[in-house]
Amino acid sequence: MSRRFDLIVFDWDGTLSDSTGRIVDAMQDAISELGLPQRQNHEIATLIGLGLWEALAVLFPEHSREQLEPQLLAYQRRRGPAGFEQAPLFPQVEATLSQLAGEGVTLAVATGKGRQGLETALDASGLRHFFQATRTVDEAPSKPAPDMLEELLWETDTPAERALMIGDSEYDLAMARNARVASVGVLCGVHDAQTLRRCEPLGLLPHVAELPAWLDSTRYR
Template sequence: MTTENPYQLLVFDWDGTLMDSVARIVACMQSTIEVLGATPLPAQRLRDVIGLGMREAILQLYPDADEALFQAFTQAYRERFLFIDDTPAPLFAGVPELLDDLLDQGYWCAVATGKSRVGLDRVLDETGLGPRFLTTRCADETLSKPHPQMLQTIMDELGIMPEQTLMIGDSTHDLLMARNAGTDALGVTSGVHSARELQPHAPKGLLDGVAQLPDWLGCRRHAWSSSG
């Protein structure tokens, strides 16, 4: 880390941050709930749990869920997301170019996501983005956000300190995880939560979308250089 480059490691959430997949996730949850005959829930309730691990999300939606419901919900949801539902879930515009630009500038990139390993590996392969990331962590490999373990294991693997790390995400779960891990966080309002919902969790900044990240980092580098 230098005054010109305060962050070495940029850790991205996936859904709602790099991929415009929130509508697809909600549609798959709604379909799963209908198939299982569970109590219907408003779309906003479903949006609010995006980013959590599957078990944690189900328990927030249905606090009395037993193991049978958890297993049935998980299987039905994954079948719909991976094979059945055709709601578009494209990358946000310019994401591949954004990552290439960041790598060219010397940043290290990683992913910390509530997706399963199977789900993340699938989209990394489909989008061709896998080689851009030094490492990735999923909710079925660590404790769920907002617990800091996901970020901590990434930093430990790469030998990076919290003050060298910036978490970029669209949900309060991302910002809380960053705070719990002792890292800075940057909120994007392109996904689950609005600026009004993200602001109380003290992000270093709020962006309309991840494509604005290079400009924000450039301003930070300039500020650090001037203060040095």
């Protein structure tokens, strides 16, 4: 049976991994450690999906990257990768990826994480073998710039019209729109349906586990 998409690209945090609370806690810890003004949890949560520096620029526009970078790098060295507990996957994520890969779909990741953070998450989750390509903010500009998706299209030799982006934030879906790639939003992460609809996704799902059934229902559209 023919399929509509050859490449499916997933965001990580809030899409595959139930990590919103842990990211907010880690950011609050960093803000406190760096002696920056306090920010509310919801202010931080809505920025998940952006690169770290892009999020900090929104939270603290009065501080330049040149001011913050030495302190933040020193903090990250003190904590180390072991200092950040890995968040659990959402239910049925592994089974969903296994089903899609078994149907011959190429799978990839485009994330606001840095490379070290993604590598740690891939190992901890056991999902590494499903993904043929990955991009992080260490290799390309942050979402919603199209670069991560465009590079994944090139690496996998996939036309934009044969690719689909899955994400929980408007940054994910806006990146897809900017790359002229179709998207589907999931409602298990940081942004609500009204926010995601502004980016004109093909559909909104409760979580990734619903994706195979959605793909079957849209196979011939």
